[in-house]
Amino acid sequence: MRARRPHTGRISPNVAASRGARRPDAVVQQTDDTAEVLLVGASARSGRHARAARRAAGASAALAAALVLSSCYAVQDTIATVDRTDAVGEPLGDTPVREGGDLVMGLSAEPDALDPTTSSSLYTRYVMASICEKLYDLDADGELVPQLATDLPTVSEDGLQVDIPVREDVVFGDGTPFDAEAVATTLQRHLDLPSSSRASEMGPITDIAALDATTVRLTYETPFAPITAALADRAGMIMSPTALEELGEDFGSSPTCVGPFRFVERVPQTEIVVERDPGYYAADEVHLDTITYRIMTDASIRAANLRSGDVQVADTISTQDADAMSRESGLTLLQSSSLGYQAVTFNVGNVDGTGQPPGEVDTPEAQDARVRQAFSLAVDREALVATVFNGWFDAACSPISPDSPFSTPASEACPEHDPEAALALLREAGVEPPLQIDMQISNTPDSLRLGQALQASVQAGGFDVRISPVEYSTLLDVQSRGDFRMLQLGWSGRVDPAANTQNFLSTGAGNNYSGYSDEEMDALLAEASQGTDQAARAEVYGEVVTKVQEDDPVVYLYRQRNLTAHTDEVAGVQTFADGVVRLSRAAFVGDDDGADDDTAADTAGEG
Template sequence: MSARPTRSTSSIRSPRSIRATLAVTLTGALTLGAAACSAPGGGKGAGAGGDAGASAVVGIAYEPETLSPLLGFGKDGNSKIFDGLLALDADMRLKPALAAALPQVSPDGLTYTYKLRQGVTFSDGKPFGAKDVLFTYRTILDPKTNNASRSELDAIKDVKAVGDDTVVFTLKYPYAPFAQRTVLPIAPEHIAGRQDVNSGPFTTKPVGTGPYLLTGWSKGEKISFKANPTYWGGAPAVKKFTMAIIKDDDVRATRLRAGDLDGAILPPNLAAGFKGDKGRKTHAATTYDYRTVTLPTGNKVTGDTAVRRALDVAVDRQTMVDKILEGAGKPAYGPVPTDSEWFTRGTERTHDLTAARKILDDAGWKPGEDGIRVRNGVRAEFPLWYVAGDKLRQDHALAYASDAKKAGISIKTQAGTWEVIEPRMKQDAVLAGGGSPGDPDFDQYLLLTSSLAGDGFNNMAWYDNPVVDKALQDGRKSGDKATRKAAYDTVQRELAKNPGYTFLTHIDHLYVVNDTWEPLTTQVEPHDHGLAAGPWWNVEDWAPKK
């Protein structure tokens, strides 16, 4: 789950980000000047009169904390600068990338053998080979490396090379989704291996095998790329690509309307303002992206299971979908979307204020003179933080507080930067986000495992449930799908009985983009959005419309 789309990237993905993948680092309104929102060549985006086939400028809400895959950048694919052994296509199916084919898997599920693509070079001209794969995985698994997502590779027992064209992974247990983990970008051993992995220049000036080369990173403003002319997949037609980092939703919409941007991710109410614009199209992506409220066990109010249960049924999820998302999403009852094959039917929670009040009454939380409940001198009140400038989080927080008040619980919503919020997470609730497509292990393990409580943005609620811990291990270590389904069913039923979070909605991402290129598609997206996802997930394949 990634509260901040920068650090792990989806958010609760890693200790440094609830999806430390591309987590959020900045907050507040960020207004970019003409230079910040313009294409690298100095002109405005293609939709504003620039060279339509040559450049594209898109507005995103978050930026990464690093550009090194050794520290978590691009771990879920689509990094633009790098490639993994495998990649995901438009339908989220695995396809070869730096590997020449999908891996050969042993019958016991413990050995994965990858034949590597030949003739691939890094952007500095040096050849790619097995040594780079070994270096990347071994470095990430090294405890001295500050990679918050190391536990995602826990199944690896050993990785070795057979010649320079074959890599063999040996696993400790038959980790079913292992191949999906190998979309992880590969770093060059000859560069990154000769400097401090945690602080060396490679963290901000990377060299990879991907379709684009980094030309500049003005933190808080933009990340600029140019096409890699020697890319093994063919040189991209979009020669210059810029991601303008615009934290504030309203500012992003204004810049798009002004022509400074060729595309942007927008919340539903702002995307609706472009509906009649013939020069732009809105692209909707279904996602695993959820919004949730962390309920820290260390807080005297949210630490009470009765309060958590009451909030779980007091919240009106469908109204949030209808009013806040304008229908672009669905109610969330846990990290797994209701339309996923992994969702456990019967764990939906009905909005029921009467039931919420009875739960609190039975637990001894009695209404005070102002209607707010009190037990043993403790007032049913707690703060709820959200990231400033994020309208969707703000709207979810306000709606949640309104629903809670009807049950007699007072929630004080507050906006702040992550620098303000992070030190308070053990005691204060946070309107967080997360979600990762694919295997349920990807999100649930980091979100709920008690051993990761307080580990940065992992398990932000300090959730501690031995039944869930065991089920998560069973789901992670079994290669049998039926066994795994039973394990994750157990997790979801336990969350219904003892919720450590109040899950609110799963959100469809909306992107408004100039109708200049083709083909534009979207994938099923993680929480992290805008940088690795969006219609520009495959910008290297775009061509000018004829």
């Protein structure tokens, strides 16, 4: 184990005050020109927490006032008590349901290509969860469970061979038999396709082989502990070899996998339709005829359509609507702690596109880590989550969730808001404030509110941020090409921290959008992924966080909650810590023989 290196930033002693269930309820009191956060509960009345509450309240009020003065957005006169109790949704169980119907989901962004090898969008994962099952999945408790595999992998004593047993009662949506050879074909594609985003997720594989019809063997150069978790995500989505042969790199235009539903059509910027697959191995558990994923990028429009019944499910509920929806008759708000984060990424070496060798970027923030450190110090994270997100989200400075079993004090450490120190760092780096910098960001209303609040927050620390809003799908492309100086996007998170760190911070990784490259970081990430002892891995990931906070290619801002809502005419909708909204076992509530069925059918048809 490497000796821990000293951290250059100051650490906030109050970071724990904003962590999940360990944080007391937040009451956001807003008036026409200010917003303040009052932390309530016995712990908040103790000395240290009370002082933290007063500092947060003052900072929130100052930021809210700055936002109003800059006409960023209206701060409404409301008092909201935030209930952040996880409610991930229940399986159907004995709920009376009717067969059939078209469920419509309001989707907050356009998915990218429906291709497990190349996709990088959370919203694509929503759709793929219905049409493209994985070797493993995540259950409601955050545990890894077999899906197309029949058991967890068997790993050799030296950790270099991983054997995966797979199902034999399965066919793809096009009738092609599912077997170990088909699994090997998909996994090899993940490694070989030049545009793959999965290769770094799968680790240092030297060989993939089908030992027999039901066993796949992965052979590694060095042990790779995160492989099971990786195969519970897009890397584990198995594609029809027939469709791969016919479509090649265009697989995403008409994806065929194993799933309860199969792809029907996609109308760009409008909707994606999938239909029930009668050949699915558990077809008796599937009740809906079709699911339509309708693109609705404005959160207020999604909320209005949900209330009118034109859609039955909507994702990414705005924190401006969440409290009201949680109390509203006829609606159910699902929420879960996120394993992910929201951040800004600096381009420090992405000159030829993600995954390519890093090059030189001639900007102050790319040339000197002190500029990026200054930005991190200039951000008032606590005020951001209080004023922009009404206390629903948590300030964050790390890619590792405090709810993760890999969390340590080192991974939860957070540089304290200090605009004076930020100004000093800029001047040390030879930059005379203010530093003008463009930030690419999604053009959704909630993202713009965040951008404007961030713009106001960092002014005192010497940054003049110019906001450049673009469509979400365009933002993904800009990010991959490296056509940005600073960019705001997040990551929905995974159960193993390798997917939150290694894929973004190791040299040449598929999600290393910053173009960051550092030999010490590469060594730390490799060490963290090789061990099997969870405590030892967690300690190394703490060192990873310390290192990333010194170099700051990515500056972490906050950790969101997964907020999804559905009407009470449907049941079986679930969303877990991975952020994916699961609809494959959902159904319309009612009795096929009852009078209420006609009403439900009419409503579903209108949706």
